[in-house]
Amino acid sequence: MGLGSAVLGLFAVAASTVRVGPGVYRPLYPPSSAERDIPVKAFLLDRLPITDGDFLAFVRGHPEWRRDRVPRVFADEGYLSHWDAPDALGPAVDERQPVVRVSWFAAKAYCGARGARLATEAEWELAASGTSRAQILSWYARPDPAQLPRVGSTPANRWGVQDLHGVVWEWVLDFDSSMIAADVRGFCGAGALEAIEKDDYPTFMRVAFRSSLRADYTTHNLGFRCAADIDERGNAR
């Protein structure tokens, strides 16, 4: 199986990606004393989450990622189970809805096929830092709607990115690496007792949620978007 081996096209399409950063990500729980301020280089990020329509096109071009063909080690039983068929959305799914029920492996393969990658946690959190805490909490408190909203339903934040909060949760490349019982230091000693902002509940929710995932998991409100490195002139590399 070619995990991201085929290239569909160049990642940078001016209207669909946004330049984010450079900036500094300050983890709520610094994993070590050397990681209180994590510099983040400027990068390109999809303005919107990947949609069901986007992902359907990918699956048609990469049939090894159809739900009836994907090796179970790469995606659990729920993978794309909301679609009518392995290669069709059906009437209940709007192609402009954010795709959900995708595993980390599948999300990574999608981005790889575009010549892109998943954003790191530091990059994602930097991009998300342009949204107010009250706005985020009001989303976390809302029950899931029967139908997910179409992408682009929330306002752009100060980076010009939309839907980082308010539509679906999103995979990041290193989703499970920020809480590790380390070689020589434990999570507790290094981090938990020294949380930078103890009332930053939204960030705690995200870190705890990500940390509870496994790469083959799929859920009804976990999607993704892609990122890419950027060079000094602002072009995708």
Added chain:
Amino acid sequence: MRPLFGTTVLVTALALLSSCRSGSDQGAPSPMAGSPIAATSSPRDDRSIYALPMMLTDQDGAKVGLDVFRGKPVFIGMFYGRCPSACPLLVSTIKATLAELAPPAAAEVRVLLVSFDPEHDTPEALHSIVQQRGLDARWKLANAPEDQVRDLAEILGIRYRRLPDGSFSHTSSIVLLDRSGAIDTRLDDVSQSVQPLAARARAIAAGE
């Protein structure tokens, strides 16, 4: 609170809290630890981790796939050569497990250790570890491109992070693969008994 995440967030939060109470020198238990991972192959044989396309380079500079030991019971783990304590312990624990085996299992089982650190764990560096630790022909130490290292870690349920000083935070697990490459048994705490791993390796070697 969103219904799905209510439970997972709470469980994680409780795990963190309980580990904090037990002392700061003890790391939080991995949420992975003890979680059931299917031990049997499905009809489509899709529990095999050999579905992962990887290009490994071993201690002799040979390019091999992840399935280099397909057909054998394999102890697989991840490490890095400059690791001060956990990785030497990982090697010692696998040695102790091998020492529990008698022929024919002892002759059939293989060990594959893949580095988190392709930058430093060149074939030469890996070769010197093989010599220093007296590892026999059943062992293969290998590196892989960084992107593939993360795929392998995820599929094995091993967590790691590169630190700014170039060292790695990581969990240490020994994972036993059956002949097809499906995960059979795992040891997530290398201070625990190796007997279950050894028993399963014997059973796989005996064709059970």
